[in-house]
Structures are given as structure tokens and as C-alpha cells.
Amino acid sequence: MIVEIEAGEYVPKREFTGWNIEDSTYDGCKLTYQDFFENHLIKNLPCIVQNVSTTWECSEKWIKNGVIDYEYITQTYGEMEAPVADCCQILDYAQRTSNMKISQFMNYMQNDKKSNLLYLKDLHLKKLRPKDNFYTIPKIFTSDWLNEYAHDNNEDDFMFVYIGPKNSWTPLHVDVYCSFSWSVNVTGRKKWILFPPGEEDKLKEKPNQLQLLFDPEKNVDVKHYVIIQEQGDAIFVPSGWYHQVENQLDTISINHNWNNGCNIKFMWDVLNKSLIDVEHEIEQFKDSPDFSSECQILLKALCGANYESFINFISFIAKKRLTQLTGQAHACNTVSLGANHVKFDLKMVHNVMDSISAHPNCKREKKNLLNNSFLLLKQEIVDALKT
Known part of the structure; x- marks a missing residue:
């Protein structure tokens, strides 16, 4: 596969000049690399790309009858350990995190009476199982210096699997290195709140300390966008866009942090x-x-x-x-x-x-x-x- 852009002068932008989701929602089968490059990478603007994961192996094997196939995931990955955040335990403006076997976490996910709210994050499954082709990186996201460097130098990558029950969440944050990120829901639904660069300054409780979560009733003057991400959707989060995320259903997602010449x-x-x-x-x-x-x-x-x-x-x-x-x-x-x-x-x-x-x-x-x-x-x- 060849990734190319047209010849010309491109000046990456970070200044926010307006955005709406209606003009930034695409069919993944129709969106070209050139259009994504010019309208979102260079302009540093978010978008939603639908129908991304329909041909992925994990869309077939990780889902059964429309829900997570806990038995398959346990049998295939159960002995691996992954970081798990406790959404109810907050320490120094962050969720308390510990490691847990995936088999234990799958047992937790199937329990209807959960005493706490756990969220499995940052599982380097692609690195741990390099021969498993459980997903394919969409063409529009392939110019990825961070993971190219990690792959060539045998370092930890920035390619993750997240698994969380309904109502689990990720606090307000910006991505590592001010990188881009993309996230695809293999199954489930997420609610994203995104903030254009600069709006985060209105969300600081102390000079260098953000609120844990944005409250629209308290922060009435903060420009933000609410995006509902459905199964099969990819969301592109540009550099410097702070965001918080909530799982509205039991959800599995694949996520990459990445950068390139545009950022x-x-x-x-x-x-x-x-x-x-x-x-x-x-x-x-x-x-x-x-x-x-x-x-x-x-x-x-x-x-x-x-x-x-x-x-x-x-x-x-x-x-x-x-x-x-x-x-x-x-x-x-x-x-x-x-x-x-x-x-x-x-x-x-x-x-x-x-x-x-x-x-x-x-x-x-x-x-x-x-x-x-x-x-x-x-x-x-x-x-x-x-x-």
C-alpha cells in the first residue's frame, strides 16, 4: 500500500477557526487520504469516520450476538496482565491503577452487581501478540512516526486496547507528547467531550492542575463539543485538543497515539x-x-x-x-x-x-x-x- 499526498505547500495549523461534526463525519470506505490530510491533519481538526472495523478480525472474534464474547477473550488472552483503573478511587487527580489478569477482568465484566467501576486501559496487545492480525490500521492513519520509531527500535508502542463497562470513564486530559490520537469502537458506545486548544485554561482549578471532569453547568463559558461514537466508528482527536470520555455501553476500543510531519x-x-x-x-x-x-x-x-x-x-x-x-x-x-x-x-x-x-x-x-x-x-x- 502506498500513501501519497499531492505536491504543494502545506502549513500545519494549530489555531482553531471553527468546526462542526456534520461536515466532519465520513464513510470510511469513501474518505481519501488526501482529503483527510488536507482537511484534518493539516488543519488540526477532529472528525468521525464510520464503518472502519467491519472487516477486522476482532469484530468477528471478540463479539458474539452483539456483545463482548467474554469466553473467547478469556481463552485467548486470559493469562495476560493489563493496567486497570478504578474510576471510584481518585489519587492526586488521577484514577488509581493496578495490574490484573484479563481473565479476572472478564469475570468482573460479567458480574451484574459490580461493587466498583473498573476500566482496563493501555493494553499493548499488538506488541504482546505481534502475529495476531486482529485489526488493520486505517490508511488515513498510517503516517505514524511514533509507532514507526517504536517498531523499528523495539520500544514500547503507542497502540492500545481498552475494555470498560458502561459508565466507566477517562478524566479530562491531553494526549502524550501533544500527539494525535485515533480510537475505534470494536463494540459499544462512547461519549466524548472535546475542547479546542486554549479552552483548557478555563478548566484549571490551580495554575497547573485541571479539573478531573468538565461540568457544563459550572463551566458555562467553555467552548466544547459532544460526540457520540458508535460501534465501528473511528474518532480522530487532533493535537492539543483536551478531552474526556465515558463508555455509555460495555465497550472495547482500539486506540493509537501518533504523530507525523503535521504536528x-x-x-x-x-x-x-x-x-x-x-x-x-x-x-x-x-x-x-x-x-x-x-x-x-x-x-x-x-x-x-x-x-x-x-x-x-x-x-x-x-x-x-x-x-x-x-x-x-x-x-x-x-x-x-x-x-x-x-x-x-x-x-x-x-x-x-x-x-x-x-x-x-x-x-x-x-x-x-x-x-x-x-x-x-x-x-x-x-x-x-x-x-
């Missing part, structure tokens, strides 16, 4: 903003000779990335795209990028590399992040884009 600059901006917060938290040590390095260590602990790991990430993507221009590599598994798409990716990496080069913190690090390999790669991209 890599957002990821860099969020990393910078997070570093400022870290520096503020430990500003009493700012005169220490190791202050900058310590901030990078804390940034990695807080965000899962720091400047060095981010540069390694985009450098990996850039080197692979340069190879792809000669037709020597695929993007991720069975997906091949066309030349225009490869050049778009390289241009977006180069734009971020320009921002990195101009950032004073990158020059202050004891380990020079702007080393010869970085500068040579930057020039190699320039040369490739001339051809």
Missing part, C-alpha cells in the same frame, strides 16, 4: 513549554553548574522525552526518509510513502531542526546537541529537497 512542531513547542515549567519548579538551583542538565533529566521523567531524545527521534525519521527517496525502505511494515509525502516529512523535520538550532538551551547543554552529525543531517535534508 511534530507542536510536540517541540510542548516540550519547550514543559521545560519552562520544570525550570520554574527548581529555580532555587538555577545557579548550579548542572542546572540545565538536571532540568533535562526531570523533563524526561515528566514528559517521557527531553531535548536529546527528541533530536534522536526526528533524526531517525529524517535518515529513514532520506533512504526512502531512493526507494530502499518502507515507512512502517507494509506501508510505502510516495515521494511527495517523503519530501513533506523531510521539510517538516528541517523546520523543527531550524527551531532547535536557534534555541539557547540546546547550546548550553554539556553534551552539545548541535553536533556535527546534527548539522550534516540538516544539510543533507536541504540537498535532498532541491532534487
Whole structure:
């Protein structure tokens, strides 16, 4: 399968200029990659794509008579452990989480008299069962740098299975790294509340602390959108759109966090903003000779990335795209990028590399992040884009 975009200049946008669900609901059999790229990835706007999972293996095997096939899931995956959040136990503005065998969780799901409200989340089933083709990534979501990097470097991916009973929920949050996300209901129904970028500032109880859940009766001046996601629907959540989710029926969903050239600059901006917060938290040590390095260590602990790991990430993507221009590599598994798409990716990496080069913190690090390999790669991209 080849993923391509038309030649042209595309400038990713983060500013919200209006949106409505009626014009952003598509039949998955008819939505083209080009339309999705131009109208949603570049513009950073959500959408619903229907009829996505009709041919998936899990739609046949995980569902029986219209409901979850607990017996099949127990027999197939029962001995695996997964993180399970308790929606009734809140600790430091988060649901308390512990690990549980999937067989135990399936027993819980079948109990009509539940004493608590549990939600199985973040199960890396694709990584744990790599030979199982229980779903196929929709073509519109295939330009996925995060999972491409994880796959090629044998690291934890950002591909998850969620299983939750009716009324289980996920608190108000934004996705890791300010990434995109997509979620498909294999069975069940979800209620999403999405907030355009900037609206989250109205939902903070403390300077750096969001409300656990949005209450429309208390937060009357907050712009938001309510979306009901049915079985087989995919929802695309753009970068920086805070959201909360409730299962309105017993639900299984498959979810990916992902990024690409359309939002890599957002990821860099969020990393910078997070570093400022870290520096503020430990500003009493700012005169220490190791202050900058310590901030990078804390940034990695807080965000899962720091400047060095981010540069390694985009450098990996850039080197692979340069190879792809000669037709020597695929993007991720069975997906091949066309030349225009490869050049778009390289241009977006180069734009971020320009921002990195101009950032004073990158020059202050004891380990020079702007080393010869970085500068040579930057020039190699320039040369490739001339051809």
C-alpha cells in the first residue's frame, strides 16, 4: 500500500477557526487520504469516520450476538496482565491503577452487581501478540512516526486496547507528547467531550492542575463539543485538543497515539513549554553548574522525552526518509510513502531542526546537541529537497 499526498505547500495549523461534526463525519470506505490530510491533519481538526472495523478480525472474534464474547477473550488472552483503573478511587487527580489478569477482568465484566467501576486501559496487545492480525490500521492513519520509531527500535508502542463497562470513564486530559490520537469502537458506545486548544485554561482549578471532569453547568463559558461514537466508528482527536470520555455501553476500543510531519512542531513547542515549567519548579538551583542538565533529566521523567531524545527521534525519521527517496525502505511494515509525502516529512523535520538550532538551551547543554552529525543531517535534508 502506498500513501501519497499531492505536491504543494502545506502549513500545519494549530489555531482553531471553527468546526462542526456534520461536515466532519465520513464513510470510511469513501474518505481519501488526501482529503483527510488536507482537511484534518493539516488543519488540526477532529472528525468521525464510520464503518472502519467491519472487516477486522476482532469484530468477528471478540463479539458474539452483539456483545463482548467474554469466553473467547478469556481463552485467548486470559493469562495476560493489563493496567486497570478504578474510576471510584481518585489519587492526586488521577484514577488509581493496578495490574490484573484479563481473565479476572472478564469475570468482573460479567458480574451484574459490580461493587466498583473498573476500566482496563493501555493494553499493548499488538506488541504482546505481534502475529495476531486482529485489526488493520486505517490508511488515513498510517503516517505514524511514533509507532514507526517504536517498531523499528523495539520500544514500547503507542497502540492500545481498552475494555470498560458502561459508565466507566477517562478524566479530562491531553494526549502524550501533544500527539494525535485515533480510537475505534470494536463494540459499544462512547461519549466524548472535546475542547479546542486554549479552552483548557478555563478548566484549571490551580495554575497547573485541571479539573478531573468538565461540568457544563459550572463551566458555562467553555467552548466544547459532544460526540457520540458508535460501534465501528473511528474518532480522530487532533493535537492539543483536551478531552474526556465515558463508555455509555460495555465497550472495547482500539486506540493509537501518533504523530507525523503535521504536528511534530507542536510536540517541540510542548516540550519547550514543559521545560519552562520544570525550570520554574527548581529555580532555587538555577545557579548550579548542572542546572540545565538536571532540568533535562526531570523533563524526561515528566514528559517521557527531553531535548536529546527528541533530536534522536526526528533524526531517525529524517535518515529513514532520506533512504526512502531512493526507494530502499518502507515507512512502517507494509506501508510505502510516495515521494511527495517523503519530501513533506523531510521539510517538516528541517523546520523543527531550524527551531532547535536557534534555541539557547540546546547550546548550553554539556553534551552539545548541535553536533556535527546534527548539522550534516540538516544539510543533507536541504540537498535532498532541491532534487
